[in-house]
Amino acid sequence: MRLEIIVVLAILGAGLGSFACCQAWRIRKNDKSARSHCMNCKYQLKWYDNIPVISWLILGGKCRKCHKKIGTAEILAELCLAGLFVLSYAFWPNSKELLEGNVLEVAMFVTFLVQLVVFMILAVYDAKWKEMPTSILLLSIVVGAVFLVLKTVLVLMTGKFAPELIVNIAGALIILPGFYYFMYKASKETWVGSGDAILCVPLAIMLGDFWLAMFCLFGSNMIGSIVMLPVTAMKKEKHAMIPFGPFLIAGFMVVFFLQDAIINFVSF
Numbered sequence: 001m002r003l004e005i006i007v008v009l010a011i012l013g014a015g016l017g018s019f020a021c022c023q024a025w026r027i028r029k030n031d032k033s034a035r036s037h038c039m040n041c042k043y044q045l046k047w048y049d050n051i052p053v054i055s056w057l058i059l060g061g062k063c064r065k066c067h068k069k070i071g072t073a074e075i076l077a078e079l080c081l082a083g084l085f086v087l088s089y090a091f092w093p094n095s096k097e098l099l100e101g102n103v104l105e106v107a108m109f110v111t112f113l114v115q116l117v118v119f120m121i122l123a124v125y126d127a128k129w130k131e132m133p134t135s136i137l138l139l140s141i142v143v144g145a146v147f148l149v150l151k152t153v154l155v156l157m158t159g160k161f162a163p164e165l166i167v168n169i170a171g172a173l174i175i176l177p178g179f180y181y182f183m184y185k186a187s188k189e190t191w192v193g194s195g196d197a198i199l200c201v202p203l204a205i206m207l208g209d210f211w212l213a214m215f216c217l218f219g220s221n222m223i224g225s226i227v228m229l230p231v232t233a234m235k236k237e238k239h240a241m242i243p244f245g246p247f248l249i250a251g252f253m254v255v256f257f258l259q260d261a262i263i264n265f266v267s268f
């Protein structure tokens with residue numbers, strides 16, 4: 001691993017985390033204006049108020065003009081994406097090919113980072129408004145498909161058998177979007193939203209394996225339960241909708257980074 005790459009990825013991740021958070025707001029408010037502003041006093045943020053992490057630290061997470069707390073979600077998104085960019089580099093499954101600069105592997109890595117930005121928009125949106133915009137869900141499927149094409153070419157070039165790849169992807173699709181679609185229908189749209197089922201499509205094709213999909217399903221539910229149990233226990237309403245998108249993405253990340261270990265474990 002190289003330190004300069006880690007630094008560049010962390011800065012890029014923080015900047016794109018801020019971008020993702022802005023995009024979520026813009027889609028929600030149908031706001032095309034390029035600059036962000038304070039929700040309380042409408043103060044237009046200047047460029048120096050928009051430097052990821054640094055501006056937040058200098059201003060203590062408050063608006064420059066009215067001193068109302070702003071941008072808790074922004075700082076979280078910035079730190080989270082900076083961390084995920086670095087983790088993606090550190091835990092990349094074919095790290096040898098990536099470090100050697102294999103063109104296809106680097107293209108896969110870049111596609112993966114793009115997908116992380118798309119996922120961050122979805123996670124912020126879901127956490128705030130408990131739904132996910134269809135346009136961004138479709139975008140994540142397109143990015144997932146690009147990732148799959150690159151992976152397929154890479155696998156074919158190493159001379160592996162292609163039909164096996166198709167079977168593995170079909171298995172992943174049955175487990176993740178299949179299961180969530182079933183839950184969505186069976187619960188009459190009360191347990192899971194249709195957005196969760198759609199989000200499972202890019203997750204499944206990027207994992208591309210039955211067992212990885214299975215681990216992602218259980219992992220996401222486990223993370224979701226651990227985080228949400230104390231929250232729902234404190235709330236009076238027992239049937240509050242839980243934004244499940246962020247947990248699906250968290251489960252996916254863990255399984256993606258540990259995929260070699262999981263595959264070794266199940267084929268043992």
Ligand SMILES: [Zn+2]
Pocket residue numbers: 038039040041042043063064065066067068
């Ligand atoms: Zn303000």
